[in-house]
Amino acid sequence: MPIEAVIFDVGNVLIEWQPERAYDRLIGEARRKEMFAELDMHDMNNDIDLGAPFKERIYQFAEENPKWRDEIRMWHDNWFDLASPAIDHSWRLLRALRAKGIPVFALSNFGVDNWPPAVKVYPVLGEFDREYVSGRMGHVKPFNRIYEMVEEDCQIEPDRLLFTDDRDENLVTARARGWKTHLFEGPQGWADRLVSEGLLTREEAA
Known part of the structure; x- marks a missing residue:
């Protein structure tokens, strides 16, 4: 899919x-x-x-x-x-996806009060098409409910979602629900995955 x-x-x-x-x-x-x-x-x-x-x-x-x-x-x-520094290559990948019209969501364990100041310091956090911030949702990864809430809100079939996280325990639940996942160990590996999925070209993922 x-x-x-x-x-x-x-x-x-x-x-x-x-x-x-x-x-x-x-x-x-x-x-x-x-x-x-x-x-x-x-x-x-x-x-x-x-x-x-x-x-x-x-x-x-x-x-x-x-x-x-x-x-x-x-x-x-x-x-x-x-909470620093920014991972610049990841920012470029997010923006490259959005430039191609591919919806990009955040799914983060993050406080409700510190999200707004973080957006001011790191503008890319304000560029998501949808924000799933645990402090607002009252649930955290890796527990099942937060992933279920994402699906309920975005109305996209699980096998059409691609999720990257640096903690495999957060990916296990997603995979069990049918999401495609990528363990983030650095931006280049993530870039390669986006290319392999046909979402970006090598040039766009640089």
Whole structure:
């Protein structure tokens, strides 16, 4: 079946998302390792991806863990140190698809409050034909409901969707529903897949 829409994850596909690396720069690797060993920062962030208020959830967590209050608040105050830099080749691929009239969707675990400022800093996030942002939807990958909601909204048959994500666990559910998938390990591999699917030419995917 021909592909009718291409779906991009955001973190580590369009924008690098490496909190540990950012904290290594901000507070030093040794202190970061100690902090992340004591605290489940990613679980806190999962609450945000499910729709919890961005600043309030982080600052609440900081008050619950006063030893690390200042460092936890950096998750909010220095968020663009965590969510950077842009992956430029992926941006070009998204825009090349749209230039050919191929619908392009976002499907991302992302907070409802930090999505708008992210769009201002990274304009490509405002160029999707449809945005499926977990914080708005109240569901996250890799759980089945968020994929079901995408299908219900876009009304495209699952085998006509092509989805790329950097985490295979997020692709497993999609594949089980019949979606075509690509494990994102770098923009060149994604470019090659888009060419092999006949969506872009080599020149368009450069």
